[in-house]
Amino acid sequence: MTEWTIESAPHEENSLRKSRIRTERLSQALKQIVPTSGDDLFHIQRFIENLKIINKRGELISLIMNRSQEEVFHKLMECREKQVPARFICCKSRQLGISTLIEAFIFALVTRYPYRFGLVVANSIEGGQTIFSMAQRFCGTLDLERATGSAATNSRRIEYPAPHYSKMQIDTAANRNLGRGATFHYVHASEVAFWERPEEPILAINQSVPRHWDTLIFWESTANGVGNLFHRTWIAAERGESDMEPIFLSWKEFPEYSLPAVPGEPLELTPEEEDYSNRYSLNLEQLKWAIYTKKNQCHNSWDKFHQEYPIAARLAFVFTGMPWFDQDVLEDLLEATARPPSHRGYLKFRENSADPEFVEFDKGPLELWKLPEQYLTYSLGMDVGEGVGADYTVIQVVCNESAEVVARYRSNRVRAEAAGVDAFLLGSFYNFGLLGIERNGPGLATLTACERGLADFPQITGYPNLYYHTYTDRKIPEETRRLGWITNKTTKEAMLSRLAQTIESRGLIIYCRSTLLEMQGLVWDPEKKCFRQSYKAPDSKLTHDDEIMALAIANEMRTHNWENRFIAGILPKGGEF
Template sequence: MNLSMESVKKIKYLWEDGNEIEWIQAFIKIVDKNAKLVPFILTPEQRKFVEGLCKYIIVLKSRQLGLSVCTVALSIRQCIVYPNSNCLLVSHDQKSCNAIFDKLKQQFNSLPDWLKPKTIANNRMEIKMENGSKITCVCAGNKDIARGDTLHLVHLSEFAFWKDPKRQLNSITQALAPDGKLIIESTANGMNYFHDLYFQAKNNENSYKSFFFNWIDGNTLFKKDYTNSVEIYKAKNNNKLLVNEDLNDEEKELVKLGSSIEQLIWRRLKIASGGLDAFHMEYPSQDIEAFISTGQNIFSNKRIVQIQRSIHKNNYIKKDNITDLPNDLKKYYGRSFFIYKLKKPNVKYYIGCDLSEGVGQDHSVCEVFNEDGEQVAEFYNNKIKPYQMAEIINILGLYYNKALLNIERASGGNSVIERLRYNFKYMRIYKQKMFDENNKVISRLGFDTNSKSKGIIINDFVEAFDEGQIKINSVRVLEEMQVFQINDNGSMGAVSGQHDDSVMATALALYAMKHGVNYRWY
């Protein structure tokens, strides 16, 4: 085929990395919801997804946003632009695997004849091309998955529903080429390995880049569904449309996030047939909402989500707006230390401290509250040793008007308390009254957390939260509250694989605020 100079330049442009969207839209066609073969014009969500491609990606999404279709197109491009590529598309069950392979064949067959590579195999869920490339569709759980292969593009679909996902992910990761890309994508399915990976990515605690796509922004694929829902609603309500005065509190919050009345009507019909919890999981408006469970959670998930909707990302005060921050705190600001409300003179502050050994596992956390019950600051870090934390807590306490500290004695707490009192002469450390072996009342610095005392401080926290007596400004604390549960044996803590350091530090601060005395400083 003879090509003009202009066509040659365009093709050269499309073959360059960074122009994946233009390549897909130029060469690939898909079957739309009206069963028509049309050029694949990416939605805003699909564009954002493709533009954000990097080595490791994890995507939490609402249902039916077309990301799997998009990944199929990316795998086809990979195999044509880079001969000898190996792409793997993994589904959570056979039905989904069949559907993905059908989409793969449809897109591949839609390519222009001059572009489409000749195939040497096009069956058994695999397309092999004469240029050495291949695309394979398999089910999760296949023992031979990725064995002996070098993979250049991998898509793991509905990862939250896989059995033994950790082991399988490790096997696939080992087979990934140095310049390969791994995409994990799923709707939510409770507190599991996918949940852990996603929030670790969101908090920059692993190698993945996180994406979240809600149902409100992904409206371009559902316009016909919205129209049909409106007609059903009007037929049942004397031809009247839903108005703002009819909205409940959650719907009003969704309007603030960009939801239209038509979308809310569609949502109501979905909830009527499947329930609110199922809707939150399959069509979340915010990422934390997707993982809400109604099991043995101690804190009200509904209230947590309501508060989280009102908190903006990076809601802490910018460093330039804090004029009196000590240098030893300034170097941690924006990474481990965050201030949500400026310090005021003559105000009492309370700091709860849950400390670790600083070996990269549990975090050492300090939560700061003012006398009105508002969280004003927090510090967390899992690499700082206890002796270093003692110095940081001393500076933090002095900065907050010689705040009352309530420090858990477990783990690194004992050594921190000793340094604070005897090295730094810090005078306001909460003293817990106890009985010695002679049944005499004694006072010990810090707080001893056992099953009884833990229940007391957590229940105080729950009451204050439910009654609106405190204000939480940290997304981190709210996320930990969501996974804090009571077990069948009565023990309390985070679900397996999660942290509760911030919850415990907050409970300690609130207990000091409720029961602490204003120890004299001398």
């Protein structure tokens, strides 16, 4: 084999020597960037526990992890051991030190490894400065000059000079240029549930963090109602429908949340306290702490206590507000009863007939949990939307005998007149059940279609079992000649109150998950004295209460059975339904 030699000029030798030096320096840097997994946990934990924090007593102490911090830290390190991207969403109680830990973790990584960029995103400038001051304190109380050079710090960033080049910075969710043109390896998103418009900054964060094992996106927040991005992402993470891993930190798991109690010490408990203790298997010390904290730190309000110190994630989300419906009942229905429909599609007229025919279609507006039965009666409630692309038109169908919500129609792609045809078909399909249609606004066009028919549908000669408005504020209810259900401030509060009572007494069996979630999100604003919806469906940009209103009207129809013109006259064999 021929060996080739080249005699280099002096300037070429100098360039080659510089190239070797650069290669060696890059090799050393790569060794630092990709640490050996065996001792990474030990070194990072030791680094973090040498950092200084100010405790609740105003003392400067070392950051020795508490139980909640240890739990989160080991999840973070598990991702590094497995070399997978770390993506977490953490729903927490207050004062567990999670923000402190994430700040320390990101600070440790950008300090230990070169060419690393960390970002902290807060809800507000003040909140961001409070969080970032921890990182500045870490930097000011740790001797870093020998390892990384003296860091340049200001109110928004900590930046290390060459050859380290790592930095950590703070920003707010309101910054429209957040993450634009930048790459970050570690992102701490603080109090995401309180971001005003979280979709845009979260999208920017996701684009700025590469899909590499040495990266982190960590959302942490206390809950702030249901239906917002934080709640939707949490639900998706719990179901395994997201790359985010959920972390919930219940106060029950931490020893510091207890008060000393003498064995056999009597406690006079209210029914709510006794139910809470039994439901979550609290010991005497934990129960004593919960009662004390509720009374002295949460205005003696279970709602406030569940918001600030949730023992289960569902309590954290549900109780941020004044829920209108019984949340325990709704949660039981979601866990034990809610299920996908057995059929989905639409109804059409049979050829040369006025009889309805069901057509299976996976994108149809009609979902059926139970098909109609010959000897059963049904009540239908209809909330009519504005039309194509606007609010949804919803029809709920309730079986009077079994109290099951057996069908739901929902569409925002149909005009009011055409919705009348669908209502006629659905009512006919369910044994001509008593059909209550909200007459407000576009509902008049729907009522007209049901009562008189449309030129394009000669099969419709008038629905024979329409609801007529009834005066309910009189000693004896009196039916009027006005078709449809009238919704105003008085009737809305009254029918929603009756629906709430029905739910509380477990008088309805609801299979539809979206209806239950919408009901979970309905809260009463005592200051403005109005209802407010906090749940937003994943496929919607707005909040809606159409399913609730349709169900409330259907529930009213159940109480008007004396008006039902199609009560079954023949009993099945055996004489019982």
